[in-house]
Every structure is written in structure tokens, then in C-alpha cells.
Amino acid sequence: MAGRPGTQVHVHSEGTGPDTYVLIHGIGVSSRYFRPLAKELARTATVHNIELPGHGSTPKPRRTLSVPDYARAVWDALDELGADRPILVGHSMGCQIAVEMVNMRATAAPRLVLLGPTNYPPERGFWLQALRLGQDTLREPWRINAVVLSDYIFRCRPPWYFRTVPAMLSNHIENGMANVQVPVVVVRGIKDPIVPAAWTSALAHLAPQGSMAQIDDxxxxxxxxxxxxxxxxxxxxxxxxSSRPGDARRKSGAAI
Structure with missing residues (x-):
């Protein structure tokens, strides 16, 4: 556990290597759904798998946190760990946190990976987001649904989840993308109903060194x-x- 009192962060670390990756999960969930990616990256690198304040096994803060609050909490935890120039990998709301982190410390991270960035502008509203989340549930394997739903209900719990939703919706990730002065790749699953291809393309084009990729199936x-x-x-x-395409598909995982 690391970070300031009241905004404690749990960090699950594994692996060794010249690179350091920091995995930042989305709203309501925990580090658990990142475990397959953490193990894959840990073959050649150090991986810090984060559990944000109020999520997973991390204590609930006394006050509601904004997205910048979460970003500061993660930086505090990484400073305590002595993590040097970590590659930030955000998923869902974690993308918003990662962009805030880079905006706070422009050169502290060598690159940024945004997986399924949420808060698509035409659908910024609780009920539309809930609808898209429900649609996504029907497209995910039962194993990941079990992990996500149990995190929502039993670990984050509904009161903290619903306190965090307004903070997520009020944070507009596109406003910070132009200030991201490091390479960034924006990634979506090809079947993702929450994150349209046009949204990932728009975010990639806002970043001076941005690109996008999609994962088939x-x-x-x-x-x-x-x-x-x-x-x-x-x-x-x-x-x-100038060669960044708006809707390119790649199963291999190579940036395009």
C-alpha cells in the first residue's frame, strides 16, 4: 500500500526488466482484470498493477475524488515505490487518469497506452453509459463478467461507484490530449459498444504523437x-x- 493518508493505493508488483509498466484500471473494478496483461508484460519488465482509492481492497477515502485526485494518488504511490519513467497503461476511466498524470508531469512517462477510453462526448450521461455497459456485458466472456460484476458489487460497492460516476463524466479526456507530448496509442476492441472507432481516432489525432489500433474479436x-x-x-x-488511419484493424497488436 502506498500514497497519502486518505488516498491510499494498493500496488501489485511483479517482474523485472529495463521497462516499468503501470496498469490503471477503470471505474468500479480492480487490478484483477489486468492480471493476464500484467503476467505477459512481466516476462520482460517490471509491472505495477494499481488498485485505486476506494476500489478493490483499497480503503474508501473520506471524500469523493476527482479524476485529477486519482492521478495525484497514483503519482504519490509511484514516487514512494521509486518507479522511474513508467509507461502508463490506462483502461476505461483509467485512460482519463493516465492523461491527467501526463499533464501533471509532462516528461515523467516515456509513452502512454489508452485502452478503451471512455466518456465519448455524444453519450456523456449516466443512462446512456449504463446502456452501453449493459451491451458490452453481453459481448464479454462470462469469466470477465464475473470478475467485473463482483468487483462492482462486493469490492468497490455501489455507494462509492455512484459517487465516482459524476467525476468520471465531468472529466473530458480530449481536453488534455493535445498536451500529451509523448507517444500515445489509443486502442479499442472492434466490438466495443462503449468506445466507437471514431472516438479513438479523434483522440489519437488530438495527440501530437498519437496513433490508434483495434483488436479483432x-x-x-x-x-x-x-x-x-x-x-x-x-x-x-x-x-x-500524417499517416494515422481512423479505422484500422490489427489482430497482431502492432501499432498502426
């Missing part, structure tokens, strides 16, 4: 079954320039 929690493909994207610096 996957939905929102793409890194659970396709850990090897997602790990390949994490390891490869994002491409950038």
Missing part, C-alpha cells in the same frame, strides 16, 4: 483474453505523423 475488456496482442502494443512506441 474483442469488446471493452480487450486485455483479458488478448493479453499478448495488447502487450505488443504496450511494448512498441506509438507511431505518429
Amino acid at each position: 474483442e469488446s471493452h475488456v480487450m486485455m483479458y483474453r488478448s493479453a499478448a496482442e495488447v502487450a505488443a502494443l504496450c511494448r512498441a512506441p506509438a507511431s505518429h505523423g
Whole structure:
């Protein structure tokens, strides 16, 4: 456990190597759905799998946290661990946290990987988000649904989840993308109803060194079954320039 009192963070660390990866989960869940990706990356690198304040086994803060609050809490934990120039890998709301982290410390992370970034502007609202989440549940394997739902209900628990939703919806990730001065790849599962291809393309084009990729046969929690493909994207610096396509597909996990 690390971080300031009141915003404690649990960190599950494994592996060794020249690179350090930090995995930042989404709203309501925990580090558990990142375990396949963590194990894959840990073959050649150090991996810190984060549990945000109020999520998983981490204590609930006394006050509701904003997305920047979560970002500061993760930086505090990484500072305590002595993590040097970590590659930030965010999923869902974790993408918003990762972008805030890079905006706070422009050169502290060498690159950024955004998996399924949420808060698509035309659908910013609780009921539309709930509808998309329900649609995604029908497209995910039962194993990941069991992990996610048990995290929501028994570990994060509904009161903290519903306190966090307004913070997520009020944070507009696109406002921070232009300030991300490191390579960033924006990734979605091809079947993801929460994250349209146009949204990932727009975010990739906002970042000066942005690119996008899609994982075939996957939905929102793409890194659970396709850990090897997602790990390949994490390891490869994002491409950038005028050749960034808006809707390219790749099962191999290579950035495009």
C-alpha cells in the first residue's frame, strides 16, 4: 500500500526488466482484470498493477475524488515505490487518469497506452453509459463478467461507484490530449459498444504523437483474453505523423 493518508493505493508488483509498466484500471473494478496483461508484460519488465482509492481492497477515502485526485494518488504511490519513467497503461476511466498524470508531469512517462477510453462526448450521461455497459456485458466472456460484476458489487460497492460516476463524466479526456507530448496509442476492441472507432481516432489525432489500433474479436475488456496482442502494443512506441488511419484493424497488436 502506498500514497497519502486518505488516498491510499494498493500496488501489485511483479517482474523485472529495463521497462516499468503501470496498469490503471477503470471505474468500479480492480487490478484483477489486468492480471493476464500484467503476467505477459512481466516476462520482460517490471509491472505495477494499481488498485485505486476506494476500489478493490483499497480503503474508501473520506471524500469523493476527482479524476485529477486519482492521478495525484497514483503519482504519490509511484514516487514512494521509486518507479522511474513508467509507461502508463490506462483502461476505461483509467485512460482519463493516465492523461491527467501526463499533464501533471509532462516528461515523467516515456509513452502512454489508452485502452478503451471512455466518456465519448455524444453519450456523456449516466443512462446512456449504463446502456452501453449493459451491451458490452453481453459481448464479454462470462469469466470477465464475473470478475467485473463482483468487483462492482462486493469490492468497490455501489455507494462509492455512484459517487465516482459524476467525476468520471465531468472529466473530458480530449481536453488534455493535445498536451500529451509523448507517444500515445489509443486502442479499442472492434466490438466495443462503449468506445466507437471514431472516438479513438479523434483522440489519437488530438495527440501530437498519437496513433490508434483495434483488436479483432474483442469488446471493452480487450486485455483479458488478448493479453499478448495488447502487450505488443504496450511494448512498441506509438507511431505518429500524417499517416494515422481512423479505422484500422490489427489482430497482431502492432501499432498502426
